[in-house]
Structures are given as C-alpha cells and as structure tokens.
C-alpha cells in the first residue's frame with residue numbers, strides 16, 4: 744500500500760492505464776524509511792528501515808531491508824534484493840535480479856529444532872563503493888567490498904573484494920580487465 748503522506752519527498756511512478764479502476768500503486772514503504780528527495784519508486788517495491796539518498800530510481804519488485812543504506816543518484820533495477828548490512832554509495836548502478844547476502848552459513852533452525860531468529864546469527868556487512876556497477880543476476884556474497892567504479896559482469900558470483908576500477912565476471916568472479924580512471 745502506498746504511504747501518500749510521504750509523496751512530497753518522492754514520486755511513486757504509475758505506468759498503468761489511467762482508466763485502471765484500482766488507481767493506486769502497490770508499494771510498501773514503511774514509515775521508518777529515510778527517503779531522500781526526488782526518488783522515483785516503481786510498482787511492488789518493499790522498503791523498510793532503510794535509508795535512500797536523493798535522486799535515486801528504485802525499480803519494480805525491489806526489496807530493501809532495514810539497516811541497508813543507499814546513497815545519492817543510485818539506480819536499482821527491477822527484482823533486486825538488498826539485504827540488511829549492505830551499504831551502497833553514491834552513483835552506483837545495480838542491474839536486474841541482483842542478490843546480496845548477509846549470512847555465509849545460514850540455518851533455518853537451531854540445534855533444538857526451534858526456528859532461528861535474529862538473535863541466532865550476525866549480519867555480515869557488504870559495501871558497494873561510489874560509481875560501481877553490478878550486472879544483471881549477480882550474487883554478491885557477504886563481507887565484500889566492491890571498489891569504486893568497478894564493473895561486475897552479468898551473472899557473476901562475487902566471492903572476494905573487487906578492486907576499484909576492475910572489471911570482474913564469472914562464478915567465482917575473476918578480474919577480466921581494468922576500467923580507465925577518469
């Protein structure tokens with residue numbers, strides 16, 4: 744459901760036929776989201792407890808969890824999942840269907856059979872530095888830093904830090920080349 748009280752700060756983009764009788768965008772933006780100015784949010788987005796900078800674009804079916812931060816001028820393509828503990832700096836591009844991870848050894852239950860809760864594991868943080876790009880359908884393991892202006896190829900599984908300006912791809916992602924610094 745849209746939170747219309749926050750419309751002064753950001754725009755929910757509705758591309759449907761204006762004659763559509765539903766007439767309301769299906770987004771869930773929790774009141775605890777710190778939302779920057781001029782952010783464009785597309786349909787079926789789920790945001791809670793996170794911080795979004797100015798002038799960002801958040802595509803359809805994106806979820807951003809609590810304690811994730813997104814800088815200014817960040818473009819997040821549809822179907823991407825940004826979990827707790829991920830910090831994305833300014834000017835980053837995130838492709839479609841990118842998944843971050845914050846627990847390297849996840850378990851559903853404890854030894855006694857009870858479902859695990861937040862008390863049973865610790866978030867492992869990941870940072871995407873300024874100007875980096877992450878290609879479509881990549882998976883970013885946790886505890887990773889993706890360096891400034893690095894380029895992660897489509898379908899990569901990133902298991903180690905990516906140096907600034909490096910082009911990496913594959914599973915596991917390996918350095919293919921280096922972008923020129925501007």
Ligand SMILES: CC(C)(COP(=O)(O)OP(=O)(O)OC[C@H]1O[C@@H](n2cnc3c(N)ncnc32)[C@H](O)[C@@H]1OP(=O)(O)O)[C@@H](O)C(=O)NCCC(=O)NCCS
Pocket residue numbers: 838839877878879894895896897898899910911912913919920
């Ligand atoms: C990683 C990338 C930037 C490399 O581009 P490039 O520097 O022009 O590299 P090339 O196309 O010359 O390929 C170089 C080698 O890497 C391989 N390669 C390129 N992209 C790859 C990828 N994503 N995964 C695995 N291997 C890849 C190529 O097969 C080639 O190998 P070869 O020399 O054995 O034939 C690009 O292929 C890519 O994946 N970009 C991301 C696109 C994307 O996700 N966009 C999202 C919005 S549409």
